[in-house]
Amino acid sequence: MSSTAVASELPRTPSAATSGDDVTDHGHHDHSPPQQTMRMATAPPAALRVLPEGRHFTVRGVAVGLAVGLVICFSNMYFGLQSGWVSMMTMPASLMGFGMFRVLAPYLEFPFSPVENVLVQSVAGGMAIMPLGCGFVGVMPALNYLLSEKEQGPVFLPMWKLVVWSLGLCYFGVVFAVPLRRQVIIREQLKFPSGFSTAVLIGVLHGQGQSQNGAALDPSKAATFGSLALENRPLVENEDVNDDDEVRTLVDGESQIKPEQKYSWGANIRLLLISFGISGVYTLLTYFFPILRSLPIFGAHAATTWLWDLNPSLAYVGQGIIMGPATTIHMLIGAIVGWGILSPIAHNRGWAPGPISDWESGSKGWIVWISLAIMLADSVISLGYVAARPIFQNGPAFVRESIERYNQGGVQNVLRSKRRGPRYSALNSDEGDPRISTGRRSSTSELLPSPRFHENDDELRTWDEDDAPPEQLVGSKTVSIGLVVSILVCVASIHITFGDLVPLYANIIAILMALVLSIMGVRALGETDLNPVSGISKLAQLFFALIIPQSNKSSVLINLVAGAVSEAGALQAGDLMQDLKTGHLLGAAPKAQFWGQVIGATVGAVVSAFIYRLYTAVYQVPGELFEVPTAYVWIFTARLVTGQGLPPMAREWAIGAAVVFGFFTILRTKGMGKWWQVYIPGGIAVAVGMYNVPSFTLARTIGGVLSWVWRSLLKKQDTPLIVLASGFILGEGFLSIVNLLLQSGKVAHF
Numbered sequence: 161m162s163s164t165a166v167a168s169e170l171p172r173t174p175s176a177a178t179s180g181d182d183v184t185d186h187g188h189h190d191h192s193p194p195q196q197t198m199r200m201a202t203a204p205p206a207a208l209r210v211l212p213e214g215r216h217f218t219v220r221g222v223a224v225g226l227a228v229g230l231v232i233c234f235s236n237m238y239f240g241l242q243s244g245w246v247s248m249m250t251m252p253a254s255l256m257g258f259g260m261f262r263v264l265a266p267y268l269e270f271p272f273s274p275v276e277n278v279l280v281q282s283v284a285g286g287m288a289i290m291p292l293g294c295g296f297v298g299v300m301p302a303l304n305y306l307l308s309e310k311e312q313g314p315v316f317l318p319m320w321k322l323v324v325w326s327l328g329l330c331y332f333g334v335v336f337a338v339p340l341r342r343q344v345i346i347r348e349q350l351k352f353p354s355g356f357s358t359a360v361l362i363g364v365l366h367g368q369g370q371s372q373n374g375a376a377l378d379p380s381k382a383a384t385f386g387s388l389a390l391e392n393r394p395l396v397e398n399e400d401v402n403d404d405d406e407v408r409t410l411v412d413g414e415s416q417i418k419p420e421q422k423y424s425w426g427a428n429i430r431l432l433l434i435s436f437g438i439s440g441v442y443t444l445l446t447y448f449f450p451i452l453r454s455l456p457i458f459g460a461h462a463a464t465t466w467l468w469d470l471n472p473s474l475a476y477v478g479q480g481i482i483m484g485p486a487t488t489i490h491m492l493i494g495a496i497v498g499w500g501i502l503s504p505i506a507h508n509r510g511w512a513p514g515p516i517s518d519w520e521s522g523s524k525g526w527i528v529w530i531s532l533a534i535m536l537a538d539s540v541i542s543l544g545y546v547a548a549r550p551i552f553q554n555g556p557a558f559v560r561e562s563i564e565r566y567n568q569g570g571v572q573n574v575l576r577s578k579r580r581g582p583r584y585s586a587l588n589s590d591e592g593d594p595r596i597s598t599g600r601r602s603s604t605s606e607l608l609p610s611p612r613f614h615e616n617d618d619e620l621r622t623w624d625e626d627d628a629p630p631e632q633l634v635g636s637k638t639v640s641i642g643l644v645v646s647i648l649v650c651v652a653s654i655h656i657t658f659g660d661l662v663p664l665y666a667n668i669i670a671i672l673m674a675l676v677l678s679i680m681g682v683r684a685l686g687e688t689d690l691n692p693v694s695g696i697s698k699l700a701q702l703f704f705a706l707i708i709p710q711s712n713k714s715s716v717l718i719n720l721v722a723g724a725v726s727e728a729g730a731l732q733a734g735d736l737m738q739d740l741k742t743g744h745l746l747g748a749a750p751k752a753q754f755w756g757q758v759i760g761a762t763v764g765a766v767v768s769a770f771i772y773r774l775y776t777a778v779y780q781v782p783g784e785l786f787e788v789p790t791a792y793v794w795i796f797t798a799r800l801v802t803g804q805g806l807p808p809m810a811r812e813w814a815i816g817a818a819v820v821f822g823f824f825t826i827l828r829t830k831g832m833g834k835w836w837q838v839y840i841p842g843g844i845a846v847a848v849g850m851y852n853v854p855s856f857t858l859a860r861t862i863g864g865v866l867s868w869v870w871r872s873l874l875k876k877q878d879t880p881l882i883v884l885a886s887g888f889i890l891g892e893g894f895l896s897i898v899n900l901l902l903q904s905g906k907v908a909h910f
Contacts, residue, residue, distance in 0.1 A: 214273025216632070216752035221276045224260055225283025225756065226763055228253045232288040233764055235475075235893020237771045240297030241781065243856045244790035244848070245479060246289065248735050250358045250742070252432070252886035253284035258365045259429040274366045278748035279756045281358065282739045286334065286760025287767070292693075293333070293731045294326035294765055296772040299724040301781060301791035302798075303717070311716040312661060319773060321657050326765035328653025329725065331646035333732025334757050336675055338634045340682050340733060341740050341750065346627050350686030355741030361879065362746060363388045385627050388745045428883045435887025439474040440895035446473075447899045448910050453785075454855060467499060467516055467524075471855035478888030480863020481881060486838040487845045488857075488864025494841075494849025495857040498527045502813070502850075511808040519782075519792055524853075526807050528796050531850035532698070533814035537822040538843025539695020543680045545829050546687070632749035647671050654721060661714045662721050666704065670722035673700050674729030681730035682737050687832070691734040692844060693727050698797055700726035705801035719798040732761070778904045789851050821846065 215221075232253065236246040257280035261272035291297050300322075307313020317325065344350045446452045455470045456463035463469035480488045503523035506512040514521030519528075627633070654667050677696045685691040701723040708715045736757050743753045775786065782788045800806070806814075821843040831837040849857045863885065870881050 214275040215270065216275050216749040217279060217755065218276055221257075221279040222283055222756060222759055224257050225253070225280040225760060226287065227260075228256050228280065229284035229287030229760055229764060230767065231256075231890055231894050232284060233291060233767055234771060234897060235890055236288055237291040237296065237768065237775065238893045238896045239475065239479075239889075240291050240790070241301070241775060241786040241788055243476075243787075243852050244297060244793075246292045246297065247479075247482065247889075248285040248288050248354075248738065249886060249889070250281045250285050250354065250738065251361050251882055252890065253281040253288075254358055254362050254365070255428060255432065255883065255886070257281065257284070258362075259432075262429075274362050274746045275743070275748040275752075277362045277366065278739070278743045278746055279752055281362075281742065282736075282753045282756040283760040285739050286736060286757035287764030288760075289731060289735050290326065290330060290761065290764030290768040291771070293728045293761075294329050294768050295724040295728070296326075296768055297788070298790035298794050299720050299727075300325075300772065301776075301788040302720055302795040304776070305781060305788075306791055306795040307717065307720075310713070312714045313717065315658075315717065317657065319769070322769040322773065323766055324653045325657045326769045327762070328650045328657070329728040330732070330761040330765040331758070332643065332650055332671065332674070333678065333729040334736060334754070334761050335639060335642040335646050336678055336729065337682070337733040337736050337740065337757075338639050338750070338754060340679065341737065341744075342627075344682055344686050344737065345741055345744050348686075350683070350741075352686045352738050352741035355738035356745065357878075358738070359388050359742040359745040362742070364879075385744055385747060428879065431880060431883050432887045435474075435478075435884045436891040436894075439478075439888045439891025442474055443892045443895040444898060447902055447907075450784075450909055465516060466503065467853050467855075469855050470858050473859055473892060474888040475892035476856055476859035477863040477866070478885035480860035480865075481867045481885035482889075483860060483864060485864040485868035487842065488861045490841045490845035491849035491852075491857050492861045494531070494846035495852075495854045497846070498530065498850035499523075499854050502527055502530060506809070509809070511810070525792070525796075526810055528792060528851050529800070529806060529810040529814050530817050531847040532793065532797055532800065533818040534821045534843045534850070535695055535847040536698050536702070537818035538825045538847070539692055539699060541822055541825040542684065542692060542829060542843075543677075543695065543699070546680045546683045628744075628747075628750055632751050634751050634754045650725065654725075658717070658721065662718050666708065666718050666722055667725070669707070670700065670704070670725040671729070673703065673722075674726040677726050678730045678733035681734040685734040685737065686741075691731065693731045693734070694793075694844060694847075696730045697723040697727035697794075701797050702801050708802075715802045716795070716798045719802060720794055723794065723798075774900060778900050787853070789853075793851055 232247075232249045235249075240246045254277055257277055258272070261268070265272070294300075300317075303313060303315040304317075305314060307315060345352070442452070453471050453473070454463065455472060457470045458468045483491075503512075503516060503526075506523050506526045507516060512521060512523045512526035516523045519525040650671055651664070651667050654662055655664065677700065681691050681693060681696055701719050704719050704722045705715075708718050739753060739757065740750060742748075743750065775781070779786055782791070821841070824840050825843050828837055828840045828842060831840065867881060870876050871878065
């Protein structure tokens with residue numbers, strides 16, 4: 161990413177940009193008034209670290225985050241019911257938030273800063289994942305429409321119970337992400353590629369965080385708190401700052417950017433609006449001309465009999481762009497194997513004699529069992545690796561250190577080293593720190609006071625240089641109380657929703673499992689940028705099949721609810737950790753992000769319940785538009801693990817597929833970071849390509865190929881492509897509301 165933001169959006173305190181070579185230093189702003197800073201002739205001590213400028217928590221930031229999150233929430237519900245795909249869309253959220261504040265810049269009391277942009281995308285992200293986190297694209301349709309009478313179903317909930325259910329599932333994952341943050345972001349410094357990319361985008365938008373040649377910064381060099389924030393370097397008035405990173409000239413005490421270096425945020429906003437409009441117009445046309453959703457590109461017979469047609473949805477093309485070529489090609493492999501090979505074999509051999517599109521007796525239902533086996537094999541192996549690797553990596557070193565400490569001072573020395581915890585970095589000098597010498601408050605936020613310094617033993621302790629000041633962290637008391645309260649709320653909400661159908665012990669065990677599985681999900685996301693919530697939920701379903709008697713008439717219902725709880729915790733803890741990574745790199749207060757995520761999750765849970773009821777009231781579910789394939793995966797898994805029979809030959813093919821893709825997963829795991837890894841099919845991607853009809857997969861593959869051409873052949877920057885894809889996705893997702901109104905008004909199709 162290259163270019164920088166316009167001058168009016170930059171902090172008033174002049175500063176030099178952080179180059180790609182020094183991003184490991186903590187780039188924090190001085191909190192001295194601009195006029196006084198301009199007159200300082202010498203820089204403070206090199207070891208001094210101060211906080212980035214900006215207000216971390218603002219009412220306006222929350223409001224904009226909720227507005228952006230509402231658009232993404234509608235979009236995710238729409239695509240989730242269609243194909244099971246949802247996304248936090250943090251980069252589009254940051255871009256839209258910046259664009260909105262940029263338009264309002266002349267009327268703002270104080271500038272829109274990078275840390276406030278982090279708040280916007282945190283609120284939007286917390287809201288955006290609720291359609292999946294609260295089970296409205298999978299578990300709830302399965303309970304409503306697929307649960308048979310002998311399985312205590314179907315279960316239809318009134319509106320108030322839908323809200324209670326969603327509020328019960330939306331909190332404990334957010335709270336549990338806080339203690340995990342310290343381990344995976346501060347200590348282990350996991351990459352979280354999407355969170356890093358969002359931080360770079362925000363940095364570029366606000367005129368910071370780019371390397372010398374304008375390319376994106378290396379995640380390995382940006383691990384500490386505020387790594388991508390502007391470097392604090394006091395300047396002399398009219399000093400020209402040019403480190404070959406960004407070109408700024410100080411005029412009348414304000415930072416300006418030369419025209420040739422301005423970041424083309426306006427062009428990207430226009431591109432977003434244009435792609436949004438084009439996709440929206442296409443969406444409206446599909447209502448009046450439904451044929452546009454199923455073009456028979458391989459002939460009428462292939463389309464009507466074997467379901468090989470193309471849905472040329474620009475939104476699915478956009479999803480493919482974001483997924484990238486490797487994932488979409490693996491999905492295409494799944495579609496070819498499932499719908500081009502297995503489906504004809506199963507139908508012609510009589511294993512699935514019904515119509516191809518029938519979930520019960522046709523190939524569509526038969527293929528799901530194969531995809532489930534692939535998904536389970538991939539999840540068990542990959543999550544097992546994630547769980548076991550820290551033990552093998554850190555275990556020997558831990559044992560050696562303990563032995564050395566025992567030899568030096570006995571058992572007491574070993575125990576004392578564990579009690580002391582992480583050491584804090586001491587300041588080399590407290591001279592010249594305006595916060596110590598004058599007691600001046602930080603300007604970061606009225607809610608977040610400036611750091612305090614205190615003596616403990618013979619060590620001067622300030623905040624850990626790798627993390628935020630203590631006053632900006634979420635307190636342990638808040639985490640403890642929040643975790644207990646969120647668990648109690650979850651238990652109570654499920655009891656209110658389902659009564660005695662779900663026993664109390666099953667509810668509690670599901671939450672505890674969610675906390676354990678969240679750890680593996682977070683680590684997998686941090687290392688691979690993939691949160692394997694599908695596999696995590698299936699593992700939870702498998703576990704509950706072992707502890708819930710199959711004679712229990714509600715065993716399938718209990719299995720679905722338990723899996724939903726585990727998925728909610730893992731999804732929220734994992735995906736919201738991406739936000740925390742973004743904030744960490746830009747120096748945003750974790751406390752502000754936490755409360756922003758709580759607000760976003762609360763509003764998102766309530767809004768998602770209403771959106772779900774809107775779509776299911778107007779459209780037939782499952783139906784032609786909303787096939788809810790994820791709901792079928794849920795119900796089929798529950799029936800599988802609770803001992804119900806499989807279609808003919810499904811067991812043999814499922815076992816064979818599990819063995820093959822288990823081997824592939826081992827190869828991908830061992831080859832992580834190597835050039836050939838992308839050529840090994842990923843189990844989750846292949847499984848998604850198998851249980852989704854080919855029309856969705858073909859459109860996503862087109863997007864993946866376009867992204868490969870753009871990035872690899874044309875060597876273009878990612879930002880315009882991501883903006884284009886985001887506009888396509890949001891356009892169809894948001895304009896689907898108009899289609900919903902047309903459908904509810906029974907407007908005729910052509």
